[in-house]
Amino acid sequence: MKFSKLKTYKGLIFDLDGTLIDSMPYHAQSWKQVANEHGFDIDIADVFRMGGASSYDIARFYKNQGFPVGDLKSYVDRKIEIYLENIPKIRVYDDVFEFLKERREDNVKIAIGTGSRTVNVNCLLEAKNMMDYIDVIVTSDDVTAHKPNPDTFLLAAQKMNLSPEECCVFEDGGLGLQAAVNGGFDCVEVRDGCFVDFYEIDRS
Numbered sequence: 362m363k364f365s366k367l368k369t370y371k372g373l374i375f376d377l378d379g380t381l382i383d384s385m386p387y388h389a390q391s392w393k394q395v396a397n398e399h400g401f402d403i404d405i406a407d408v409f410r411m412g413g414a415s416s417y418d419i420a421r422f423y424k425n426q427g428f429p430v431g432d433l434k435s436y437v438d439r440k441i442e443i444y445l446e447n448i449p450k451i452r453v454y455d456d457v458f459e460f461l462k463e464r465r466e467d468n469v470k471i472a473i474g475t476g477s478r479t480v481n482v483n484c485l486l487e488a489k490n491m492m493d494y495i496d497v498i499v500t501s502d503d504v505t506a507h508k509p510n511p512d513t514f515l516l517a518a519q520k521m522n523l524s525p526e527e528c529c530v531f532e533d534g535g536l537g538l539q540a541a542v543n544g545g546f547d548c549v550e551v552r553d554g555c556f557v558d559f560y561e562i563d564r565s
Contacts, residue, residue: 363558363559364549364556364559366529366547366559366561367460367464367529367549367559368464368467370469370527370528370529370547371469371470371521371523371527371528372469372470372471372472372517372518372521372523372527372528372529373461373464373469373470373471373472373528373529373530373531374472374473374474374514374517374518374528374529374530374531374546375457375461375471375472375473375474375530375531376413376473376474376475376476376530376531376532376533376534376537376551377473377475377477377482377485378412378475378476378477378533379412379533379534379551380454380457380531380532380533380537380551381453381454381457381458381461381473381491381531382451382452382453382454382485382489383451383452383453383454383554384451384485385408385409385412385533387444387447387450387451388408388444389405389408389409390405390447391440391441391443391444391447392405392408392419392440393405393408394443395436395439395440395443396423396428398439399428399429399430399431399436400429401423401428401429403423403428407422410535411536412533412534412535412536412537413476413507413508413509413532413534413535413536413537413540414476414507414508414536415476415478415501415507416437416440416441416476416477416478416501417433417437417501418476418507420433420436420437420440421433437478441478441480441481444481445480445481445484448484448485448488449488451485451489453489453491454551454553454554455554456554456555457531457551457554457556458491461494462494465494465496470496470497470521470523471494471495471496471497472495472496472497472498472499472517472518472520472521472528473486473495473497473498473499473500473517474499474513474514474516474517474530475499475500475501475513476500476501476507476508476513476536476537477500477501478500478501478502479498479500479502479503481500482498482500483498486498496521497517497520497521499513499514499516499517499520501513503516504516508534508536508537508539508540509536509537509539509540509543510540510543511540511541511543511544511545511546512544513540514528514530514540514541514544514546515544518544518546525544525545525546526545526562526564528546528547529546529547529548529549530544530546530547530548530549531548531549531551531556532548532549532550532551533550533551533552538550538560541560542560542562545562546562547559547560547561547562548560
């Protein structure tokens with residue numbers, strides 16, 4: 362079984378949006394709404410393709426295309442405001458969360474490694490009663506080089522006092538999977554709340 366190794370790791374690092382929770386549609390709609398408020402429209406498929414990127418990286422993407430984004434901080438803050446209003450509608454991927462809880466009961470350390478802002482992460486984890494199961498949280502506010510750079514996951518492992526070899530990353534986005542591989546982590550691809558593939562680093 363390709364997932365049989367998952368019970369051997371000392372630490373597990375989970376992306377949040379699209380991996381633990383079905384939040385990407387609400388992120389995409391929030392980006393679309395803030396764009397509309399600034400007088401332009403976007404293709405939400407672009408947001409899905411940038412899954413794992415930081416909010417500022419996404420805002421810069423549109424600004425660099427010449428759209429009237431204006432002040433980046435104000436633009437991102439407005440997007441977050443819209444997104445947080447939708448938290449009650451966001452559902453947890455129950456099978457992934459149950460696996461997380463089972464591993465933590467076996468004294469495995471659990472981290473969140475996400476491109477979201479800290480305010481988003483804390484509000485979501487508290488609203489969905491997940492905070493008590495998490496040992497370490499690393500957000501886009503904690504690193505300067507975001508996914509596909511491995512810094513998010515490397516910092517999460519460091520905060521758990523573990524090496525990349527002792528951890529496994531769970532990700533739904535291409536940028537996040539690339540970040541895991543770049544950092545020397547084994548990783549699981551998650552899609553629609555299901556484990557679909559396992560990528561193991563060749564350490565020979």
